[in-house]
Amino acid sequence: MFPLSPRQAGSDVVGDVRVLGCVFFPRSGMLKFFHSLWFLFRVCVSGPQGRWGLAQLTLIIAFSLGNLYVSILFIDWNADFYNALQEIDGPEIVRQVLVFVLLTAVSVGLFLAGRYLKRLLEMRWRQQLTEYVLTQWLEESRHWFLKLKADQQWLDNPDQRIAEDCRIFVQRFLSEGVALLIAIVSVVSYVVVLWNLSTFPLSFSVFGLAVEIDRYMVWAAPLYVLLSSSMTHFLGAPLKTLSVKQQRKEADFRFALTHFRENSETIALARGEGFEKQVLRDRFRAIIDNWYALTRRDFVLGCFTRPYFQTVLRVPMFLALPAFIAQKVTLGGLMQLASAFSRVVNTLSWFIFNYHSLVELGAATTRLGQFVDALQTIEAREPEALKISESPDNQLVLSDVRIDSPGGQTLMRIPQLVLPAGEHLWLRGASGIGKSTLFRTIAGLWPYAYGEIQRSGNCVFVGQQGYFPLGSMQAALGYAATGATDGSAPSEAEQLQVLENICPDLLEKVPALGETTDLTPYYKKLSGGQRQQLILARLLFQSADWVFLDEATSAMDTEREFQILKKLQEALPHATFVFLAHRAPNVPFSYRTIDLEAFVPVAG
Numbered sequence: 001m002f003p004l005s006p007r008q009a010g011s012d013v014v015g016d017v018r019v020l021g022c023v024f025f026p027r028s029g030m031l032k033f034f035h036s037l038w039f040l041f042r043v044c045v046s047g048p049q050g051r052w053g054l055a056q057l058t059l060i061i062a063f064s065l066g067n068l069y070v071s072i073l074f075i076d077w078n079a080d081f082y083n084a085l086q087e088i089d090g091p092e093i094v095r096q097v098l099v100f101v102l103l104t105a106v107s108v109g110l111f112l113a114g115r116y117l118k119r120l121l122e123m124r125w126r127q128q129l130t131e132y133v134l135t136q137w138l139e140e141s142r143h144w145f146l147k148l149k150a151d152q153q154w155l156d157n158p159d160q161r162i163a164e165d166c167r168i169f170v171q172r173f174l175s176e177g178v179a180l181l182i183a184i185v186s187v188v189s190y191v192v193v194l195w196n197l198s199t200f201p202l203s204f205s206v207f208g209l210a211v212e213i214d215r216y217m218v219w220a221a222p223l224y225v226l227l228s229s230s231m232t233h234f235l236g237a238p239l240k241t242l243s244v245k246q247q248r249k250e251a252d253f254r255f256a257l258t259h260f261r262e263n264s265e266t267i268a269l270a271r272g273e274g275f276e277k278q279v280l281r282d283r284f285r286a287i288i289d290n291w292y293a294l295t296r297r298d299f300v301l302g303c304f305t306r307p308y309f310q311t312v313l314r315v316p317m318f319l320a321l322p323a324f325i326a327q328k329v330t331l332g333g334l335m336q337l338a339s340a341f342s343r344v345v346n347t348l349s350w351f352i353f354n355y356h357s358l359v360e361l362g363a364a365t366t367r368l369g370q371f372v373d374a375l376q377t378i379e380a381r382e383p384e385a386l387k388i389s390e391s392p393d394n395q396l397v398l399s400d401v402r403i404d405s406p407g408g409q410t411l412m413r414i415p416q417l418v419l420p421a422g423e424h425l426w427l428r429g430a431s432g433i434g435k436s437t438l439f440r441t442i443a444g445l446w447p448y449a450y451g452e453i454q455r456s457g458n459c460v461f462v463g464q465q466g467y468f469p470l471g472s473m474q475a476a477l478g479y480a481a482t483g484a485t486d487g488s489a490p491s492e493a494e495q496l497q498v499l500e501n502i503c504p505d506l507l508e509k510v511p512a513l514g515e516t517t518d519l520t521p522y523y524k525k526l527s528g529g530q531r532q533q534l535i536l537a538r539l540l541f542q543s544a545d546w547v548f549l550d551e552a553t554s555a556m557d558t559e560r561e562f563q564i565l566k567k568l569q570e571a572l573p574h575a576t577f578v579f580l581a582h583r584a585p586n587v588p589f590s591y592r593t594i595d596l597e598a599f600v601p602v603a604g
Helices: 029-044 050-087 090-148 158-197 216-236 238-262 264-270 273-311 315-325 331-348 355-380 435-443 473-484 492-502 505-509 528-541 558-571
Strands: 202-206 209-213 386-390 396-404 410-419 425-428 449-455 459-462 546-550 576-581 592-595
Touching (some): 029 158, 029 355, 050 090, 158 331, 158 355, 216 273, 216 331, 216 355, 238 355, 396 435, 410 435, 435 449, 435 459, 435 576, 459 528, 473 492, 473 528, 492 558, 505 528, 528 558
Parallel strands (some): 386 449, 425 576
């Protein structure tokens, strides 16, 4: 683990947030949850906009407290109104109706203003939290290392954690957090009111023994709610686990559908629809099975909570009836007592009324906490197992490099390999020998490598399967330049010039450079070879000293490969090209050949 710096987490996001591994997630499950909750809250209120968010939260709480005060006034109104009814005092009845209208208007105004501010704050905090999690996920290629770590395979669906859990956390934290705070204040306020009203005792006898409970209405409320809350938690405890599983199953099904859509042509060619349908059915069946378990548990909980909801407003009146029958209180007093008792019970029943929302908050907090913790513990893997440093003379030097598989098997050992700048190279090796793993090692993306590598800082790595971002072909051409510099993309004129020089046939294939369509992405109109041409054309915007190509021309015919590489070498005369491929590159310049077989340990 390591403390987060503004650079690591984004200066606009965390600001002064600091996290140490020893305190972020303790071993205790409950402490771990509350540490996660506190940390995520600090992320929401950090950054330049944090004070505005806290100011909004303060106003939301103020409006809620104002509504609490109005509700206390409603308790007094009950006594005045029903006493006026009992005495059939027409003018007083009319006055109390006007008071009711005024109190209702104030209550509605405070409620709507508070809800409006809460909606604004939800989006502010969601943006803050999403930006933070995205930064942690994308920075220093943590998304890749997280994917590789064998012990993190349970950490599924990062897209759902970013898109859904950030939203759920903020919504539920604001709703339930503010509600809990107001509930605490409300309990104190309502208990004081109930204490002042409940001046009479409850007297009865048990087996001839006289029993008298002074202010019994005050003691009955928390006892009633305590027993009900315990029963609610006992019946509903499995809901959190089932809710987390349901989110995972839903995300797995969405992923399978997306995977099918992205590979539609390949599946159609292989006539694999039957197999794919069974895969989709299995994943949807997992949703159904868990949904039934979730529904059964919800039904069991509802067998208790629904009757509770139906009776909670009537029980107070029933408990106060002995005092009314004994003529210790008037009708107005009875209604006032019932109202005060109901509000105490309703407030104390916050846990019961909000149990499902708390389950959602708990699930989202747990998943986000696991995700952030996993992203930070990536740095805690073997310290500096592979040291990558800047080469003083622009050479590529591999010293005592050992490359292992995730399971610990040694794939390749390179005692010493020195590649001078300007001397093009072909690293030859059969399929499966470990060329791509060596490629990732030199790029610094393989966590199971050891030794030391010296390389130029300005290296570009191009794999066999190039990446195409969402958007237009113009976005694809400027993608590498945008990602590698200050964010300024090459102009459209520059990109058109590159296409005309390097791969002019792409202009005919996709006439509109800036055309964007979500239904048919631009790269779907290109063949495999044309896609590789487009990826290689990006090199002209990067001014690389070293270009590493891992089977990057495998889909082209030899003539096209020759023409493309010739144009690239002419446009980048100072760049050194390193080919990792099973066949010799067809290029118009000389290169040195190294057989990777020499670095593979002999079995046995």
